[in-house]
Amino acid sequence: MSEPADPDLKPALEAVLMVVDEPAAEEHLARLLERPRRQVADALRELADEYTAQGRGFELRFVAGGWRYYTRAAYAPAVERLVLDGQTARLTQAALETLAVVAYRQPVSRSRVSAVRGVNCDGVMRTLLQRGLVEEAGTEPETGAILYRTTDYFLERMGLRGLDELPELAPFLPEAEAVEAESREGVPSFDPDAPDAPGGQDADD
Structure with missing residues (x-):
């Protein structure tokens, strides 16, 4: 009643x-x-x-x-x-692509994200961390690599109740294992305050 x-x-x-x-x-x-x-x-x-x-x-x-x-x-x-008063605050295409990989593959390491995208994404991941859209989610047992996942703030900005409301796009993303056979997962997490490594990666914003 x-x-x-x-x-x-x-x-x-x-x-x-x-x-x-x-x-x-x-x-x-x-x-x-x-x-x-x-x-x-x-x-x-x-x-x-x-x-x-x-x-x-x-x-x-x-x-x-x-x-x-x-x-x-x-x-x-x-x-x-x-x-915005005429200014733009949108994520770059690189950031959107990286965020999509994290959303569909989470929890996922940064090297797996880079393998899926085919480009070093350290700078973009730093931006997503700073904006509160992704966060650390422990480490991968086999390699010790830092894992990342999306945050509640990501859900809020996307207007989603939960991850189950993400569009059915995951089948179109390549399996990271298939494209990173020679990648090395056991590297330490990057320092969010460190400068980007030169060359071979996206601009972060």
Whole structure:
């Protein structure tokens, strides 16, 4: 049986969600507002539906395991012009390709990523680490190579609830093992603060 409607719950949710800097989980919101989780979940979905029905310039979306306000896609260009003021902040093609390999092959070492792409990707990996899109995920038992995976921030920026929502593109990526027969995995992780090695790699941004 559904919990009775609470007239103060939706405004309270709106107030909290206006100040979060990352998607807020239903369980966390329920603890903050001292309400049952089911009641909070229902109120969030009702708010999202209301904003859509009203044609508001923002929307409430469930992304990366939590809820957050986002600019509605139809009005993104106006907001982009305000925030960027004519500057671009997009990832380069090299960074996007590297991020795709990590997303579909994770956890994966940087040398395997380089093998799939056919070019040294140390600089690009450094950029992705600095931007919080990938993170270290332990080491490969056989070689000791540092492994990398995507972050919750990656899911948030991509508008995904989880990795299972990634498009079915993995079958089109070559198996790293097939193209790196002579690569050496047992190298230490690069220093994120060190300068790029000269030649043979992508510009990082």
